[in-house]
Structure formats: C-alpha cells, structure tokens
Amino acid sequence: MKLLRLKITDPAGFRSLPCGFEFHFQNAWSLHDDLTKSADFAPFVCAGRNGSGKSNLLEVLAAIFFQLEILRVRRSFLPEALQENIDFAPVGFELDYLIRVPADYTKPNGEIWAKVNVWKSPGELVRLLWDNQDEFSTDGYEIFEGGHMDFLLPQYIVGYSSGENEILSLPFFKMRFVQFDEYWQSLWQQLPYPGRPDTRLAYLDSGFSQAILLCNLLFQDEAILQPFREDIGIEELKEFRIIIRRSIPIDTNQLLEFYAEDLSQGKSLNDLVKSHSALTEEIDANENISYKLNLLHQIQGKEDSPTIVSALKRSATLHYVDEETDTLILDYWVNDATKKAFRANFDNSPLALFQALQVLLNLNLYTVTNTLKSELYKSNSHYVSETIPILASDQRIMRFKHFYFKKKNVAKPMLLKELSDGEHQLLHSLGLCLLFRNTNSLFLLDEPETHFNPDWRANFITRLRQCLTNSKDKSQEMLITTHTPFLISDSKPDKVLVFNKDERGKVSISRPEYNTLGASINLITMETFDKQETIGEYAKQQLDDLLSDPSAKTDPHGLVKRIIQTLGDSIERTLAVQSILAGKSSAPKVEPD
Numbered sequence: 284m285k286l287l288r289l290k291i292t293d294p295a296g297f298r299s300l301p302c303g304f305e306f307h308f309q310n311a312w313s314l315h316d317d318l319t320k321s322a323d324f325a326p327f328v329c330a331g332r333n334g335s336g337k338s339n340l341l342e343v344l345a346a347i348f349f350q351l352e353i354l355r356v357r358r359s360f361l362p363e364a365l366q367e368n369i370d371f372a373p374v375g376f377e378l379d380y381l382i383r384v385p386a387d388y389t390k391p392n393g394e395i396w397a398k399v400n401v402w403k404s405p406g407e408l409v410r411l412l413w414d415n416q417d418e419f420s421t422d423g424y425e426i427f428e429g430g431h432m433d434f435l436l437p438q439y440i441v442g443y444s445s446g447e448n449e450i451l452s453l454p455f456f457k458m459r460f461v462q463f464d465e466y467w468q469s470l471w472q473q474l475p476y477p478g479r480p481d482t483r484l485a486y487l488d489s490g491f492s493q494a495i496l497l498c499n500l501l502f503q504d505e506a507i508l509q510p511f512r513e514d515i516g517i518e519e520l521k522e523f524r525i526i527i528r529r530s531i532p533i534d535t536n537q538l539l540e541f542y543a544e545d546l547s548q549g550k551s552l553n554d555l556v557k558s559h560s561a562l563t564e565e566i567d568a569n570e571n572i573s574y575k576l577n578l579l580h581q582i583q584g585k586e587d588s589p590t591i592v593s594a595l596k597r598s599a600t601l602h603y604v605d606e607e608t609d610t611l612i613l614d615y616w617v618n619d620a621t622k623k624a625f626r627a628n629f630d631n632s633p634l635a636l637f638q639a640l641q642v643l644l645n646l647n648l649y650t651v652t653n654t655l656k657s658e659l660y661k662s663n664s665h666y667v668s669e670t671i672p673i674l675a676s677d678q679r680i681m682r683f684k685h686f687y688f689k690k691k692n693v694a695k696p697m698l699l700k701e702l703s704d705g706e707h708q709l710l711h712s713l714g715l716c717l718l719f720r721n722t723n724s725l726f727l728l729d730e731p732e733t734h735f736n737p738d739w740r741a742n743f744i745t746r747l748r749q750c751l752t753n754s755k756d757k758s759q760e761m762l763i764t765t766h767t768p769f770l771i772s773d774s775k776p777d778k779v780l781v782f783n784k785d786e787r788g789k790v791s792i793s794r795p796e797y798n799t800l801g802a803s804i805n806l807i808t809m810e811t812f813d814k815q816e817t818i819g820e821y822a823k824q825q826l827d828d829l830l831s832d833p834s835a836k837t838d839p840h841g842l843v844k845r846i847i848q849t850l851g852d853s854i855e856r857t858l859a860v861q862s863i864l865a866g867k868s869s870a871p872k873v874e875p876d
Contacts, residue, residue: 284437284723284760285309285317285381286327287671291343292375294405296448299790300341302375306340306780307794313777318381318396322752326726326744326761330811331782337764340780341442341727342450344762345484346371347359347378347401348440348725349454350409353461356436357748359483360572361466364657372663377402383723383758384419393409394418399435411435423499437760438722439835441715442486444729445708451729452664455486460656461646462641468559469581471541476581478591479638479766480645490706493683493699494640497523500688501617501625502633503717510713510746514739516691520617522864523682525595527611529583529604530575531649531680533562533830539572578646578680590638594628608677614685634718643681647674706736707747716750719759726761732770742774766808775800780812805854818853826850826859839863 288303289307291297308327311315329337353361360813378401399413400522413435443824462480467799469476487495499508500520509516523611530636542555556562561580565573577583586589586597592611595600597681599613600621629636677683687696702710712731719726763770771779774793784790796809808814816823829846843860850856 284383284725284758285314286725286760287314287398288376288377289340289343289379291373292377292404293373294375295372297343297346297373298375299336299341299784299788300339300380304790311778316777318468322838324748324759325761325778326728326747327778327780327820328770329503329762329764329780329782330766330771331767332812335782335784337782338451338729339763339790340782340792341729341764343376344456344725345377345727347409347453348408348437349458349484350403351401351411352458354409355411355763357461357482360461360465360468360522362461362656362660365461369661373403374405375403377412378832380760381437382435383435383467383756386756388417388419388434397435397448412659413804426695434723436483437725438483439719439724440589441485441724442484442725443488443715443721444746445712445733451727452486455484457660458482458484458650459486459645460648463645463651464656465647466581466642466646470576471559471576473560476513478582478589478642479635480641485641487711489707489711490644491641492711492714493635493686494522495700495718497683497686498637498640499631499714499717501622501636502631507717507720510717510749511710512691514709514742514746515702516693517688517710518691521687521689521696522614522616524687525613526682526684527579527592527643527680528680529609529611530563531576533574533576535574555875578649579611582642583611589628590751591642593743594639598624599627603810614630614853619719634722637718640681646680649680650674650678688744692772703734703738705739708732708734708846708867709739713746713750716747718750721757722759723757726759728761728763728802730764730766731809732767735767737769740767741769741773743767766812768804768811769812771795771799772802772804773800803829816855817848818855822853825853826855830859839866844859 286308288305288307291302293302296302296871329340331337341732353371355364380401381396382397382399384395384397392554394415395615397416397419400412400414401409402412403409442451454606462482465481467478468474478655495776496517497520499511500517502515508517535552538552538556540748542550542552545555548550553564555573556564556568561577563575563577565575567573579592583592584590586593593611598615598621600616603613604611625636629639648671660717682733685794688699690697700708710727716726735743747761765771776797776799779799781795782792783789795811797806799807805817808817826846829842830848832842834842843863846863
C-alpha cells in the first residue's frame with residue numbers, strides 16, 4: 284500500500300485538522316522512487332512538538348477505514364446500534380492510495396498497482412472507486428458486486444500506541460466489540476463461526492504482548508527473528524500455559540431477554556434451554572435452578588476438527604480439565620515437536636495462531652453490558668479504556684501463565700513480566716510488524732519508542748526495515764509519530780512530515796527544508812523541534828548567570844575556569860569560552876550545523 288493524498292471536507296474538520304486540510308504524501312519523484320525500490324521499506328515519520336497534531340493524522344486514517352469496514356464491507360453482521368443512521372466522523376473526506384493487485388487480475392507486463400479513491404460527502408455513504416480499473420484484467424462489474432473489495436483495501440490496519448491515545452484506539456475498540464458480538468450471536472443462534480476475527484482493524488495494545496511474542500517465537504525462523512535477538516537477546520521459548528474458562532453463569536433475565544420472541548409464541552423456557560447445545564441447567568440441593576453457557580461451544584469442536592480449541596489441544600504437551608471450575612488447562616513444553624505441531628494445526632502461519640488467540644482474548648469482554656456497548660459504538664469519547672472493565676484473573680475466559688523464555692547471558696529462564704518497559708515496547712512494536720510482514724497493510728504507530736534508550740532509538744528504523752522488507756507482491760505503509768531525532772536522521776526528507784499548530788489550533792504539515800538523512804541530532808533538534816539549545820534549561824540558566832558576572836571584563840580567564848569547572852562539554856560552553864576570550868560580553872547563539 285502507498286498513501287497518496289488525504290483531504291478533509293467535513294465542515295467541522297477532524298480534531299485539529301481543519302476543513303479543507305489537504306496533504307499529498309507523495310510527489311511524482313518520490314512515488315517513482317518508492318515503486319521502483321519497493322524492497323527498501325521506509326515509514327513516514329511524523330515529527331513536531333507535543334500537541335502539534337501528529338496523532339490526528341493517524342486518527343483520521345483509522346476513522347476512515349473504520350467507516351469503510353462498517354458501512355461498506357461488513358454485510359453479514361453488524362450490532363443493532365451500528366445499523367442505525369450514525370454520522371461517523373469525519374463526515375466528509377477524500378483519500379487516494381495505491382495497492383498491489385493480485386496476479387490473477389494483472390495483464391502480462393501490465394500495471395501491478397491499483398489506484399483507489401475513497402471519498403465521502405456529508406449526508407452520504409462512503410464510496411470507493413478503482414480509478415485505473417481498465418488497465419487490469421477485470422470483468423467490469425461495480426467493485427462491491429464484482430468481488431474486488433477485498434484487495435482494494437489494505438488487508439489490515441494495525442494500530443498501536445505506547446501512551447494513552449484514546450482517539451486512535453476508539454475505532455479499533457469498536458471493532459473489537461463487533462468481533463465479540465459477532466461471536467456472541469453465532470453462539471446463541473448456533474450458527475457457524477469462521478474461527479478468526481472477521482475485520483481488518485487490529486489494535487495491538489499491551490494485552491496482546493504475550494500472544495505477539497508467543498506466535499513469533501513458535502513460527503518465525505532464525506533470520507526473521509534477528510531484530511529480537513540483536514537488541515534484547517531473546518532466545519528460545521521454554522514453556523507456557525494457556526488457561527481457558529469454558530462456561531459462565533447465565534441468569535434467568537438474560538435467557539428471557541434472548542428468548543423473548545420464542546416465549547411470546549408459547550414455547551417454554553425449559554424446552555428452549557434443552558434445545559440449545561451450549562446451555563445446561565443445574566439444580567442445587569434446595570431445588571434452585573441455575574444455568575450455564577459454554578462460551579467455547581463454537582470454537583471447541585471434536586478432537587480432529589480445525590476449530591481453535593481443538594487445534595490448541597493437539598499442539599499441547601499436556602491438557603486437562605479442572606472439573607470444579609470447568610477450566611481447560613493447556614501446558615506447552617516447547618521443543619521442535621511443539622513447534623511442528625503448531626505449524627501443522629495453524630496453517631504454518633504465526634498470523635493464523637495470533638488471530639485464534641485474538642478470538643479467545645476477545646471473549647474476556649463477556650461482562651460488558653449491551654447498554655455500555657451501545658454507548659461505545661456511538662461514542663467519540665476520549666475515555667474508552669475507562670468504560671471497559673478489567674477482570675480479575677479467575678474471571679477471564681482466556682489468559683496466559685508460566686510464560687518462560689531464555690535470554691542471552693541470563694542463566695535461568697525468565698518470565699515476560701521480568702523485562703523492562705523498554706524491552707516490552709521493543710518486542711511489542713517489532714513483533715507486530717513481524718506478524719503482519721506478509722500482508723498488504725497499513726501500520727499506525729503512535730510514539731512506539733518512548734521507553735527506548737538512545738541506542739535503541741538510533742537503531743529503530745533499521746529494525747523496522749529488517750521486519751518489513753517488502754516483497755514483489757506485498758507492500759506495507761507505516762506512519763510513526765515521534766519526538767526522536769534519530770528516526771528523522773534515518774529518513775529521507777520526503778518521508779519526514781513536520782507538524783505545526785497555529786494560534787487558532789489548526790494543524791499544517793510541511794517537509795524539512797534540509798536533508799534529514801544523516802543529519803546531526805543537533806541540527807534536527809533545532810530545525811524540526813525549534814529547540815536552539817543543546818543543553819538543558821537549568822544548565823543554560825547556570826551558564827547565563829556565569830556570563831552575567833561583572834568579572835567577565837576584569838578577569839576573563841578566571842571566568843572561563845569557573846565555566847569549565849561548572850559545566851560539562853557542550854557547544855554552548857565552547858562558544859561561551861570563545862566569546863569571553865574574544866572580549867565579548869555574552870556568548871553567541873548556537874547555529875545549526
């Protein structure tokens with residue numbers, strides 16, 4: 284995928300992006316360079332001061348693809364709240380991009396990139412046009428009827444934020460609840476379930492860290508795992524446990540609500556419960572009746588079935604059921620046989636296993652009420668995570684435990700929780716790239732390097748290139764927001780987007796007027812982040828106080844000695860000393876290199 288152009292036509296704008304905001308991601312030269320050197324992956328680096336609107340660009344892209352998913356792609360199932368006439372923000376936009384076309388649709392020596400236009404006007408549905416369709420071997424049907432929708436959209440839109448960017452996560456959280464509701468409906472109505480999330484939007488927050496690392500270490504070969512090895516020293520996975528709670532209590536009110544229509548036709552609740560294969564009735568010593576719902580019913584299957592739970596059992600070293608709590612325990616002692624079993628049961632794909640784990644982890648949303656979900660579906664709130672309950676471990680449907688792996692120069696196997704914040708963040712951000720490396724996807728990463736040390740920040744673009752080297756039939760696009768000069772220094776100017784916000788709060792984007800690739804950190808700090816000093820504010824004040832001392836004129840050499848004794852080596856100190864010895868009263872300003 285290659286982003287080309289975005290324009291906001293919503294009269295109210297979107298966040299700090301005003302109505303009429305337009306940005307061209309590529310010019311003719313940079314696009315030609317991108318397409319002819321497609322194996323040379325490079326992200327767009329979004330830089331600027333805090334609050335300059337960097338995240339708004341990621342947010343609007345997530346919002347646009349959410350609208351496409353809800354309003355045009357998903358026809359089989361939508362929750363009732365999303366079937367209402369909701370005016371999703373932004374209500375007006377234009378988005379152009381290129382995406383690779385499958386070989387079946389390309390002519391010999393013909394185009395391999397489809398140009399796609401997505402747009403929406405206020406009061407209308409979002410629309411999508413295959414702009415250069417005539418250049419491909421197609422039957423000419425309208426896109427949505429001709430089956431071309433799948434490859435004209437990114438396979439996945441992957442979101443990640445290291446902070447609390449609730450607006451970026453909002454459309455992804457909505458889709459997470461859609462996934463749960465889709466499973467919930469198939470469970471109650473005893474319908475077939477595909478065994479994977481039926482959506483393009485995937486928000487990989489910290490709750491998926493264990494799943495991300497697990498899938499990569501079980502499936503990826505040594506060469507692909509090099510980014511993990513080089514900085515953190517992660518070696519082989521040793522063991523882990525998956526705990527799955529099989530059933531949950533269902534009260535009579537829930538049953539009455541679900542069976543309201545059947546009960547109105549004279550059917551008895553007892554007969555309805557008996558006819559449902561996932562429901563069981565229990566009677567205690569006092570003849571009180573209670574009900575349980577087997578939440579895994581649609582994904583457990585028979586021993587030889589391809590369903591999620593059966594596949595996990597076949598891959599396990601040992602599994603058993605704790606009858607008292609109705610909990611399935613799956614233990615894995617990881618060796619070559621374990622990896623072979625996982626590959627055989629999950630299509631030799633780390634992404635297939637990850638999507639299976641997504642389904643199980645999403646079942647932890649079972650306590651969220653219909654009222655709360657309906658509010659979330661219609662929400663533009665900045666406080667999404669506060670509305671989603673955090674369950675105690677024994678209340679969760681699925682969780683990991685005893686997750687041990689080997690780390691270089693550490694004698695004993697370690698738990699994932701023993702890693703530092705920076706190590707977690709690096710494994711998470713690189714791991715999600717490795718999972719989706721063989722897809723045509725859009726990555727929206729909001730400050731993924733906040734906890735990195737300077738060396739890891741300097742290496743980060745290189746690590747991303749190792750993870751996402753484009754192939755001849757796959758291509759990824761990535762936007763990263765950052766305050767790290769190292770990421771800019773490893774990017775060409777056409778890949779660096781500098782954000783500014785004016786006094787009215789409106790955002791504009793420009794490209795650097797200097798060659799960023801290989802530029803010094805001092806230059807980038809001054810030119811892009813408007814920080815002229817290369818030392819801290821307190822140190823700068825100490826230097827200013829020394830320079831204002833009256834002895835500057837009577838004893839310049841004594842003043843120089845005090846400056847050198849007080850402050851460490853820096854450009855500011857050097858220039859101040861030179862200025863004093865030249866007989867000037869103050870140090871000159873630091874100029875960019």
